[in-house]
Amino acid sequence: MADYVLAIDQGTTSTRAIVFNHGGTIVSTGQIEHDQIFPKAGWVEHKPDQIWDNTRQVVGLALTKANINHTDLAAVGITNQRETTVVWDKTTGKPVYNAIVWQDTRTQAIVDELAGSEGADKYKAIVGLPLATYFSGPKVKWILDNVEGAREAADRGDLLFGNTDAWVLWNMTGGVDGGVHVTDVTNASRTMLMDLDTLSWREDIASDMGIPLSMLPEIRSSSEVYGTGRPRGMVPGVPIAGILGDQQAATFGQACFDVGTAKNTYGTGNFMLLNTGTEKVPSENGLLTTVCYKIGDAAAVYALEGSIAVTGSLVQWLRDNLGLFADAQDVEWFARKVDDNGGAYFVPAFSGLFAPYWRPDARGALVGLTRYVNRNHIARAALEATAYQTREVMDAMKADSGVDLTELKVDGGMVANELLMQFQADQLGVDVVRPVVAETTALGAAYAAGIAVGFWKGESDVTANWAEDRRWSPDMDEKERDRLYRSWKKAVTKTFDWVDADIG
Ligand SMILES: Nc1ncnc2c1ncn2[C@@H]1O[C@H](COP(=O)(O)OP(=O)(O)O)[C@@H](O)[C@H]1O
Numbered sequence: 001m002a003d004y005v006l007a008i009d010q011g012t013t014s015t016r017a018i019v020f021n022h023g024g025t026i027v028s029t030g031q032i033e034h035d036q037i038f039p040k041a042g043w044v045e046h047k048p049d050q051i052w053d054n055t056r057q058v059v060g061l062a063l064t065k066a067n068i069n070h071t072d073l074a075a076v077g078i079t080n081q082r083e084t085t086v087v088w089d090k091t092t093g094k095p096v097y098n099a100i101v102w103q104d105t106r107t108q109a110i111v112d113e114l115a116g117s118e119g120a121d122k123y124k125a126i127v128g129l130p131l132a133t134y135f136s137g138p139k140v141k142w143i144l145d146n147v148e149g150a151r152e153a154a155d156r157g158d159l160l161f162g163n164t165d166a167w168v169l170w171n172m173t174g175g176v177d178g179g180v181h182v183t184d185v186t187n188a189s190r191t192m193l194m195d196l197d198t199l200s201w202r203e204d205i206a207s208d209m210g211i212p213l214s215m216l217p218e219i220r221s222s223s224e225v226y227g228t229g230r231p232r233g234m235v236p237g238v239p240i241a242g243i244l245g246d247q248q249a250a251t252f253g254q255a256c257f258d259v260g261t262a263k264n265t266y267g268t269g270n271f272m273l274l275n276t277g278t279e280k281v282p283s284e285n286g287l288l289t290t291v292c293y294k295i296g297d298a299a300a301v302y303a304l305e306g307s308i309a310v311t312g313s314l315v316q317w318l319r320d321n322l323g324l325f326a327d328a329q330d331v332e333w334f335a336r337k338v339d340d341n342g343g344a345y346f347v348p349a350f351s352g353l354f355a356p357y358w359r360p361d362a363r364g365a366l367v368g369l370t371r372y373v374n375r376n377h378i379a380r381a382a383l384e385a386t387a388y389q390t391r392e393v394m395d396a397m398k399a400d401s402g403v404d405l406t407e408l409k410v411d412g413g414m415v416a417n418e419l420l421m422q423f424q425a426d427q428l429g430v431d432v433v434r435p436v437v438a439e440t441t442a443l444g445a446a447y448a449a450g451i452a453v454g455f456w457k458g459e460s461d462v463t464a465n466w467a468e469d470r471r472w473s474p475d476m477d478e479k480e481r482d483r484l485y486r487s488w489k490k491a492v493t494k495t496f497d498w499v500d501a502d503i504g
């Protein structure tokens with residue numbers, strides 16, 4: 001009897017496999033981190049083979065820990081870091097280059113050239129996204145332009161492109177022996193190559209980027225059977241039945257099914273998604289229009305998204321590059337030693353600024369420094385940066401959608417930080433709510449897969465299983481709240497115009 005669903009969460013820093021039971025509760029977890037490769041300033045890569053190896057290992061770990069085997073699984077769901085680009089040769093199964101990660105800014109020149117005189121919003125009405133280094137299309141073009149022999153191989157029809165969902169799925173379903181080359185609408189909506197209305201590839205945009213259509217995976221819904229695990233793999237014969245980009249998966253796992261509901265995930269970066277229903281809402285305020293999910297044959301549901309590149313990774317940077325503390329969670333201990341930021345503001349524009357600014361010319365800045373400021377203030381300023389950036393995104397959501405959120409559901413690694421969560425509620429002026437199952441990303445992918453095979457009935461089961469763990473309510477004087485935010489806004493302006501086009 002298949003009593004469980006397995007989710008694979010292929011994230012930016014690690015790959016996790018989580019076994020869920022019918023109540024949506026975690027039964028077991030396997031997790032392995034992978035290498036972060038920084039070959040040059042602004043470049044970020046992963047090794048696709050390592051990601052695939054880790055995927056197999058974490059699936060084995062999770063099944064062993066749960067003391068079950070593949071016959072106990074009703075389905076497998078996949079969720080993934082979005083935009084990160086893998087190009088591989090279907091005849092050998094080998095990647096032609098490392099995966100170019102979503103944070104990587106090497107494609108700025110390609111993006112500028114594509115924008116030409118029409119500017120960054122050239123394709124926005126069609127794909128919902130501004131031209132930026134963040135998205136996959138320009139990354140594919142970079143690989144074809146720069147890896148020896150890649151363009152010829154692509155023209156021969158030997159190369160395949162995918163985000164890490166498609167890479168994992170292709171390998172799981174057989175690889176060179178008939179692997180399925182498929183992605184879902186949510187991942188496809190992050191490439192700059194998919195038409196948001198027709199949910200199909202745009203030949204003209206692919207052609208502008210010099211990308212042969214033969215490289216692109218077939219676009220399918222987020223919840224249907226794409227294939228089954230290959231015969232001698234970890235999950236032989238088990239239907240692989242759900243794919244969602246990780247932020248969309250978290251939105252699904254947080255049961256944000258009603259128009260006007262939203263979640264914010266605090267991981268490497270922060271991503272707030274607001275469900276806008278079956279109508280796509282264009283953004284005038286620096287947000288992305290994206291697909292939220294599509295369940296089988298039902299109409300696609302859209303979202304507005306505020307993507308912030310650097311939040312938890314700033315904590316990692318304080319840990320790894322400055323050696324301020326040994327463990328990410330220690331940031332709270334230091335930040336609690338002071339009552340405020342001491343006048344210091346840290347704008348982590350390490351990859352330029354994403355939402356709502358989209359300023360590739362910005363670089364990080366720590367401003368407001370005096371002799372008074374010590375490392376506790378800097379730890380605090382780093383946490384506050386996450387909260388201010390989130391407020392900027394929420395303000396943009398309201399301006400674009402008219403939705404005045406009354407509370408915000410949160411998840412991700414940073415929501416363990418209680419100081420941050422309280423400060424977030426103070427800055428937003430609304431309650432911040434954390435669910436019992438904080439692994440909402442994996443949970444969302446599990447639900448998508450389980451719904452496809454009838455393990456769960458549908459969205460009503462997801463809503464019934466969702467439960468609140470903790471709530472933080474605003475507790476800051478309005479004047480103080482606004483004074484801090486005004487200073488933040490001023491700090492942001494100090495990061496602009498740093499990168500000159502000629503010196504990079
Ligand atoms: N207690 C904490 N306080 C602040 N940041 C934290 C804490 N614990 C983890 N983080 C940060 O959260 C991030 C990990 O969150 P996670 O959701 O696992 O990320 P991802 O899915 O992007 O890999 C790391 O960047 C880490 O620095």
Ligand SMILES: O=P(O)(O)OC[C@H](O)CO
Nearest residue numbers: 011012081082102267268
């Ligand atoms: O893997 P995460 O949680 O850092 O999420 C990355 C996002 O999908 C990038 O768009």
